[in-house]
Amino acid sequence: MRHQKLYINTIGCQMNVYDSDRIARALEPGGYRQTDTLEEADLVIVNTCAIRAKAEQKAFSFIGRLARMKRQNPKLLIGVGGCVAQQEGEAILSRMPHVDLIFGTHAIPRLPRIVDQAKTRRIRVVDVEQSDEIDEIDLTAGFHSDGQVSRFVTIMQGCDNYCSYCVVPYVRGTEMSRHPDRILSEIETLVRNGVREVTLLGQNVNSYGRKEGLSSFAELLERVNGIEGLRRIRFTTSHPKDLSDDLMGAFGKLAKLCPHIHLPVQSGSDPVLKRMNRKYTRQVYLDRIERLRSIRPDIAVTSDFIVGFPGESREDFEATLTLVETVAFDSIFAFMYSDREIAPASHFKNKVNEDEIKARLQELLAAQETITLRNNRALVGTLQEIMVEGSSTRPGLAESIDAGPQWSGRTPGNKIVNFSPGRDLGSEETLQVGQMVAVRIEKAHAHSLRGELVRKEPSEGCPRGKECHAA
Numbered sequence: 001m002r003h004q005k006l007y008i009n010t011i012g013c014q015m016n017v018y019d020s021d022r023i024a025r026a027l028e029p030g031g032y033r034q035t036d037t038l039e040e041a042d043l044v045i046v047n048t049c050a051i052r053a054k055a056e057q058k059a060f061s062f063i064g065r066l067a068r069m070k071r072q073n074p075k076l077l078i079g080v081g082g083c084v085a086q087q088e089g090e091a092i093l094s095r096m097p098h099v100d101l102i103f104g105t106h107a108i109p110r111l112p113r114i115v116d117q118a119k120t121r122r123i124r125v126v127d128v129e130q131s132d133e134i135d136e137i138d139l140t141a142g143f144h145s146d147g148q149v150s151r152f153v154t155i156m157q158g159c160d161n162y163c164s165y166c167v168v169p170y171v172r173g174t175e176m177s178r179h180p181d182r183i184l185s186e187i188e189t190l191v192r193n194g195v196r197e198v199t200l201l202g203q204n205v206n207s208y209g210r211k212e213g214l215s216s217f218a219e220l221l222e223r224v225n226g227i228e229g230l231r232r233i234r235f236t237t238s239h240p241k242d243l244s245d246d247l248m249g250a251f252g253k254l255a256k257l258c259p260h261i262h263l264p265v266q267s268g269s270d271p272v273l274k275r276m277n278r279k280y281t282r283q284v285y286l287d288r289i290e291r292l293r294s295i296r297p298d299i300a301v302t303s304d305f306i307v308g309f310p311g312e313s314r315e316d317f318e319a320t321l322t323l324v325e326t327v328a329f330d331s332i333f334a335f336m337y338s339d340r341e342i343a344p345a346s347h348f349k350n351k352v353n354e355d356e357i358k359a360r361l362q363e364l365l366a367a368q369e370t371i372t373l374r375n376n377r378a379l380v381g382t383l384q385e386i387m388v389e390g391s392s393t394r395p396g397l398a399e400s401i402d403a404g405p406q407w408s409g410r411t412p413g414n415k416i417v418n419f420s421p422g423r424d425l426g427s428e429e430t431l432q433v434g435q436m437v438a439v440r441i442e443k444a445h446a447h448s449l450r451g452e453l454v455r456k457e458p459s460e461g462c463p464r465g466k467e468c469h470a471a
């Protein structure tokens with residue numbers, strides 16, 4: 001049987017990256033194999049994101065460009081999934097006559113039937129039904145890591161927080177957690193197949209299991225920490241209001257839990273946080289950061305910001321700038337506020353002028369860049385435990401150093417390090433992807449670090465929780 005070729009265009013967050021994997025897995029038994037070449041596809045799926053207007057425009061622009069392909073090859077099937085599909089449903093069919101199928105965020109397990117109907121009966125199919133049970137697709141059947149040592153594992157879906165600017169609760173449904181045994185079994189299979197690092201995913205992992213009375217997130221982490229062969233655990237995303245003492249304590253207790261937390265704050269101003277319905281204050285956020293740092297002094301902290309939320313005054317924005325300076329984040333993602341029709345904030349008054357939002361965004365990013373560089377410079381001279389991810393592709397790096405290949409990996413705090421082999425690696429020797437090594441940091445840039453390999457086994461050099469200075 002000739003395999004059908006499946007091309008997936010993934011737009012948006014890690015959750016969508018994970019869902020694209022589930023889409024590919026769901027369609028595999030029907031003979032679909034993924035391709036990176038759009039032109040050879042029999043089925044094109046656009047996995048969309050509705051979180052910001054820009055992501056939605058990007059999806060529609062890509063879908064629009066597929067019309068020409070469809071004219072040239074009428075047998076080509078075009079599907080739209082993800083958050084925009086959930087939000088817009090049938091409306092996409094009238095707007096885009098060349099689209100064959102629309103499937104929502106809960107319809108991935110039903111995708112084989114949806115595709116089959118569209119293909120054999122030549123009908124246009126829409127399935128945006130939301131379910132009240134978490135859907136499970138076995139992502140590990142026949143899994144081969146293909147050299148990938150780091151994987152996402154979703155532990156929950158949906159969200160109950162209803163932040164006033166956000167569409168997630170409407171397009172991904174209410175919060176549901178997977179059973180811990182299924183999560184454990186998925187990670188164990190990944191590890192048996194070469195994976196060394198997992199990132200546990202959810203819209204708000206801190207409330208994992210609470211509704212269902214399953215274990216808490218801290219308890220889940222403890223079980224994952226016990227998996228033999230796994231080297232590193234990360235997670236995202238955390239809501240500050242649900243960051244429990246147990247979870248903060250896990251950073252001081254669990255050897256495999258990387259000292260990095262992504263803790264979106266969104267604004268440094270209490271009135272703005274209130275209108276965003278975030279349910280914490282600036283002070284609560286600062287207290288949590290202080291507590292985390294008392295438990296794990298080397299913890300890297302990153303965050304998300306929305307700039308120009310309706311009614312954000314200059315004074316509110318300055319409160320954001322002072323928060324950034326006080327916390328001294330390792331890095332941030334900052335976005336311009338954009339109206340999302342189904343989110344309550346789209347009806348708020350006192351919208352900030354777009355030019356002002358752009359100017360504030362630039363100001364915030366510039367302030368953070370200085371802080372990131374300062375934090376990175378503080379690492380120069382330290383030894384860092386790096387998990388090798390592959391050869392370094394940074395332009396100009398190879399020419400700047402005479403000897404051998406260059407490598408790249410990440411610190412426990414999730415900073416990218418490009419490094420040269422150093423004297424410890426003989427000319428015939430090579431490093432393996434997934435191997436842990438000790439690297440001395442020699443130079444800091446705004447978005448990465450440069451270093452030299454010191455040892456192929458980092459254990460003595462990088463005692464946990466202490467600063468790890470080179471001898």
Ligand code: SF4
Nearest residue numbers: 159161162163166168
């Ligand atoms: S916590 Fe708020 S921002 Fe995050 S997904 Fe839920 S509603 Fe959206």
